[in-house]
Amino acid sequence: MNAVVACGLVKRFGSNEVLKGISFEVKRSEVFGLIGPNGAGKTTTLRILATILRPDAGDALIMGHSVKDEPDEVRKNIAYLPEDAGVYRHLTGLEFLSLMAGAYGKDRKCVEDGIGIAGLGDALRKPMGSYSKGMKRRIMLAAILMLRPRVVILDEPTAGLDVLHAVHIRDRIRRFVRESGATVIVSSHNMLEIEYLCDRIAFISGGRIITDGRPEELKRKYQAENLEEVFERLVKVA
Amino acid sequence: MLRILLRKEVKELLMERSILIGAIIIPLIVFPLMGALTGLGMSAAMEKAEAGIIIGLADLDKTRLTTAELPGLLKERGIQLIKVECSAEEECIEAAARQAINIMIIPNGFTRNFTSGIQSKIITIYSIRSAAISEISMSQRFSEILLDSFKSLAERVHGSGIDPKFFEKPVLESPLVLYLGKMLRAPVTAIAATFLTTLFGLPLVAVMVASYASTVSATSIALEKESKTLELLLTIPARRIVILLSKLLGTFVMVLLSTISFLVGFGIYGLMIAGSMMARIPFEEVEIGPQVSLTFLDLWPSPAFLPILVSSIIIAMVMMTCIGLLVGVLGSDVRSAQQLVGAVTFPLLMPPFFILVFTPVQGLPMDVKIALLLDPFTHLFLAIHSGFAGDINSAIISIMVMLGFASVLLLLSSRLFMGERLITTKVTFGRKRALEA
Numbered sequence: 001m002n003a004v005v006a007c008g009l010v011k012r013f014g015s016n017e018v019l020k021g022i023s024f025e026v027k028r029s030e031v032f033g034l035i036g037p038n039g040a041g042k043t044t045t046l047r048i049l050a051t052i053l054r055p056d057a058g059d060a061l062i063m064g065h066s067v068k069d070e071p072d073e074v075r076k077n078i079a080y081l082p083e084d085a086g087v088y089r090h091l092t093g094l095e096f097l098s099l100m101a102g103a104y105g106k107d108r109k110c111v112e113d114g115i116g117i118a119g120l121g122d123a124l125r126k127p128m129g130s131y132s133k134g135m136k137r138r139i140m141l142a143a144i145l146m147l148r149p150r151v152v153i154l155d156e157p158t159a160g161l162d163v164l165h166a167v168h169i170r171d172r173i174r175r176f177v178r179e180s181g182a183t184v185i186v187s188s189h190n191m192l193e194i195e196y197l198c199d200r201i202a203f204i205s206g207g208r209i210i211t212d213g214r215p216e217e218l219k220r221k222y223q224a225e226n227l228e229e230v231f232e233r234l235v236k237v238a
Numbered sequence: 239m240l241r242i243l244l245r246k247e248v249k250e251l252l253m254e255r256s257i258l259i260g261a262i263i264i265p266l267i268v269f270p271l272m273g274a275l276t277g278l279g280m281s282a283a284m285e286k287a288e289a290g291i292i293i294g295l296a297d298l299d300k301t302r303l304t305t306a307e308l309p310g311l312l313k314e315r316g317i318q319l320i321k322v323e324c325s326a327e328e329e330c331i332e333a334a335a336r337q338a339i340n341i342m343i344i345p346n347g348f349t350r351n352f353t354s355g356i357q358s359k360i361i362t363i364y365s366i367r368s369a370a371i372s373e374i375s376m377s378q379r380f381s382e383i384l385l386d387s388f389k390s391l392a393e394r395v396h397g398s399g400i401d402p403k404f405f406e407k408p409v410l411e412s413p414l415v416l417y418l419g420k421m422l423r424a425p426v427t428a429i430a431a432t433f434l435t436t437l438f439g440l441p442l443v444a445v446m447v448a449s450y451a452s453t454v455s456a457t458s459i460a461l462e463k464e465s466k467t468l469e470l471l472l473t474i475p476a477r478r479i480v481i482l483l484s485k486l487l488g489t490f491v492m493v494l495l496s497t498i499s500f501l502v503g504f505g506i507y508g509l510m511i512a513g514s515m516m517a518r519i520p521f522e523e524v525e526i527g528p529q530v531s532l533t534f535l536d537l538w539p540s541p542a543f544l545p546i547l548v549s550s551i552i553i554a555m556v557m558m559t560c561i562g563l564l565v566g567v568l569g570s571d572v573r574s575a576q577q578l579v580g581a582v583t584f585p586l587l588m589p590p591f592f593i594l595v596f597t598p599v600q601g602l603p604m605d606v607k608i609a610l611l612l613d614p615f616t617h618l619f620l621a622i623h624s625g626f627a628g629d630i631n632s633a634i635i636s637i638m639v640m641l642g643f644a645s646v647l648l649l650l651s652s653r654l655f656m657g658e659r660l661i662t663t664k665v666t667f668g669r670k671r672a673l674e675a
Contacts, residue, residue, distance in 0.1 A: 013662065050473045053658045075475040086465035102476040140470075 001064055001151055003028045003151055003183035004049065004056045008058030011044050017104075018044045020207035021058065026200075031173075034187040034199035037177075037235055040204040043083055046155050049185065050080035063150050074168040078146040082154035086136070089129030093120055093139045096128060100143040112145035117172050133167030141169055152176075154186040158193060167194070173197060190226035201227075203234050210234055271585065289379050294322035294341035301349040307394070308344075311387040317380065327361060327414075328622055334363040334416055340380060341365075352392070352408065355401050359410045362382075364426050366417040367627065373598075377426045381411065438595055441619050442625070443504055444551050445587050447497045448558040448615065452574060452583045455489040455562030459660075460575030463567070466659065478655040482563075486553045486651075489559045497551075544624035546633045553640040554618045558583065560647035590616035594623060615641035 004026035005012040005057060026032040034042045047053040049060055050144045051071040059066050065073040088096060097114040101107070115124060118138050124132065128139060135156065144152060157173065158166040177184055188194050194201055195215045202212035211218065211234065215227055224230045293312070297304045309319045322341055324330040334341045343361040351358040362384070364377045391409040392400060415422045426625055437501050462468035471481060569575025590610050599620060610616045621636035654660055 047469070047661075050469070052472055052661055053471055072475065072477060075473055080470070080473040082466065082469040084466055085470055088465050088467060089465065100474075101477060104473075199479065 001028075002026060002061075003030070004060065004062055004185060006034070006045070006049070006058070009045065009048055009055045009060060011041075011048065011053060012055035018207055019048075019055070019129050022057075022204070022207070022209055024202050024209060024212060026185060028183055029177070029181045030200060031177055031186065031198045033194040033201035033202055034185065034204055035096050035189070035191070035194055035231060036204035038220040041207045042204055043155055045204070046080070046153050046185065046187060047082075047211060049151075050077055050078060050082075050153050053082075067165040076151045078153055079147050079149035079151075080153040081140055081144050081155060081157055087128035087131065092125055092127055092133075093118065093124035093131070094154065097124075097143055097146065100147065101169065103148050106147060110146050110148075113148075114142040117145050117176075118142035119168065134161045137161055137165060137169060141172060145172065148180050148182065150180055150182055152184045154184065156188055157186065158188070158190060166190075170196060191231055195227050203231070205235065210237070239286040256544060258362075258530075264354045267585075271589065283410065291317045291376060291383075292339060293317055293319055293380060294333065294337065294339045296322045296324045296333075296341055296343040298325060299344050299348040301396070303349045303352065303391070304344050308387065308391055311390050312383070315383045315387060317383055317387075330361075331363055331416060331421060334365045338365055338367055340377060342384070353395055355396060355404045357404065357407060357410055358414055361412045361414065364413060364415045366426075381413070381426060384411070385409070439504065440547065440622055441591055443497075443500060444554055444618055444622060445591055446500055447493060447551055448554040448587060448618070449583060450496050451489060451493045451555040452562035452565070452579050454492045455485065456566030456569070456575045456579035457562075457572055458485055458489060459563050459566035462573045463569070463575075464571040472660065479652055482652055482655040485563060486556070486559055489562070492586065493555055497588040516634065540628050540630070542633075543625045543628075544629050546621060546630070546637065548595045549620040550618050550625070550633075550640060551639055553637065553644050554615065556644045557614055557640065557647050560644070560651040561586075563651050564647070564654060567654065584615055587615050589613070591617050594619045598623075614640060617643070627662040 001137060003023045004024075006022055006024050006041060009019050009022040010017065015153065022041065022045055024032070034045060036042055044053060048055050049062060051067050051074050054068060055185075059068050061067075062074045063075065063077045067074050071078055091099065093110075096114070097111045097118070101110040101114070107155065118124065119143075120138060124139075128136065141154075141157060144154075152173075155172070158169050160162075161169070173184065174197060175181065184197075186194070186197060194197070198215065200214050201218065203218075204212045212219065218224075218230050219226065222230045222233050222234065240363075295309070312319060320339075322330065322333050324333045324341075324343075327343065330343050332340050341363040343363070345361070347358070349359045362381070364379065367374060388409045392405055393572065396404070411425075413423075413425045415424055415426060427473060459468075462471060472478070507614060508642075561583060562579050565579045566575040569578050590613055593602070593606075593610065594616070599610060599616070617636040617639045621633045621640065624630075624632035624636060
């Protein structure tokens with residue numbers, strides 16, 4: 001059984017059809033990347049997989065559970081890091097990790113894992129309102145990964161971060177995948193990041209998947225030296 | 239430069255729809271509406287007061303002065319007298335309670351004193367049934383007319399040779415106020431002052447608590463949206479109803495803390511005002527002494543009032559919390575959510591609050607009455623007023639109606655939390671706004 005199966009996802013906001021029949025499959029322990037220009041439908045797709053939005057047509061199965069019919073079961077199997085996710089300003093990092101562990105019924109060991117993943121040291125005892133953007137992202141990622149979910153959904157995990165924070169986050173994701181064998185779906189505008197993290201990628205534009213494959217396959221197919229060139233050519237085609 | 243920057247500021251602020259609605263459009267609509275509704279309530283109260291007052295007369299003197307001349311003068315001033323058969327004060331009090339009318343007792347020997355230029359005593363029993371200003375003002379008006387009529391009577395009896403001191407105060411009124419089965423030896427003015435601190439104050443507490451509940455819940459949900467923690471919250475493996483309950487209970491805790499603080503502060507204020515200032519009214523015309531001291535404790539109704547008061551305020555909190563959540567999700571940030579929630583709750587709370595202070599709902603024109611009864615918060619004030627007046631059945635009916643409204647609002651809130659509207663809803667003013675995809 002594949003970890004994620006999206007089948008004909010359609011989503012409309014009023015008259016605006018944002019997704020026009022998205023279908024893809026993600027194998028277990030695979031890192032799957034969604035790339036595409038702004039407004040292509042990446043965040044909407046991830047929000048549907050995270051059960052925040054309901055598709056108008058089509059369905060998606062996460063570990064065999066339908067996002068439409070069994071959202072509660074889906075939530076037990078996933079952890080979602082929204083794009084530009086904020087923090088509870090008055091909670092300390094440590095309190096937040098404990099809150100998340102409690103919400104998922106995890107024990108103290110889980111919080112200790114979170115402390116390690118965040119790597120924020122004494123700052124964990126300070127209110128998160130005082131954190132920089134990079135620190136906020138690290139604590140959020142730690143809170144997600146420490147839960148060891150079967151499927152991790154990451155929406156632009158390093159957007160707007162400086163190099164050091166971005167490198168830390170990429171390393172943690174990669175180490176997490178290696179150690180846990182979890183499935184990861186990640187969206188990003190950073191093609192180097194996508195190439196570094198992903199086993200397979202899909203290119204979305206205008207609410208449709210234009211192409212998908214392994215990074216090397218796509219580079220060969222579009223006779224490009226890197227994924228940025230692939231991206232550029234696909235945008236022109238789309 | 240200032241002109242350029244000012245233009246930018248004004249344009250930016252005016253284009254912010256929450257400011258436009260909350261600060262400019264709503265006051266333009268709400269205040270005239272409130273003025274119209276309150277005016278209607280006041281007019282109804284005044285009309286009722288002026289339409290003719292029926293007073294029971296217990297005439298123990300039975301002379302031509304008391305059976306013909308005084309009734310004639312009172313009739314000219316819009317007071318209709320009906321004969322009440324009672325001889326002792328207690329008997330007359332029972333009659334006033336039974337017939338729910340004000341009674342004036344003219345004691346034996348009144349005419350002899352009056353015609354001799356000696357100040358005479360009369361006893362007045364004011365039977366107050368509701369705490370609305372219309373009824374208080376009617377009783378006050380009766381007291382004024384009575385004094386004026388006796389002055390005219392004195393002028394007629396004594397002619398131009400009247401002793402100015404006697405003319406100034408030909409009778410000494412000994413007022414008794416019958417309220418909630420209690421007999422208070424105090425002028426209506428003193429009762430009115432205490433009523434205002436009690437029956438204006440208690441609904442005011444309810445208004446403050448309810449408003450605060452809506453603001454806290456709207457802020458709570460808007461803060462989640464503004465700080466972008468809502469999506470994370472909605473993906474934790476908890477049922478949405480649990481998330482909703484946590485929001486409701488969190489709001490209750492905050493509002494309860496605020497209510498305790500408010501009640502302590504307001505209680506001290508009320509006691510100070512009622513005990514020291516408003517209820518210590520010099521009232522030289524009455525027999526009972528230069529000053530009357532009443533506090534709201536003297537008027538405190540039956541033990542059932544406290545549970546009625548508490549339960550109606552709690553249900554109002556539930557309703558307002560739900561309204562806060564429902565409105566809060568419309569705002570894109572905390573500021574706009576608070577503006578919107580104020581714009582929605584203000585017209586729901588203020589008109590019934592003000593109107594019902596002036597007149598009981600029964601005294602209102604039918605269309606105003608229907609409009610008010612459709613407002614869930616009218617029933618909050620009705621429950622408090624009825625509970626205070628000892629009409630427990632009416633108070634329970636009002637509470638049941640509030641429970642009905644609260645159930646509907648809870649259902650709407652739970653539906654909001656079940657679906658995706660929590661994330662996707664924004665104020666669009668006719669234009670559908672797509673999410674960033």
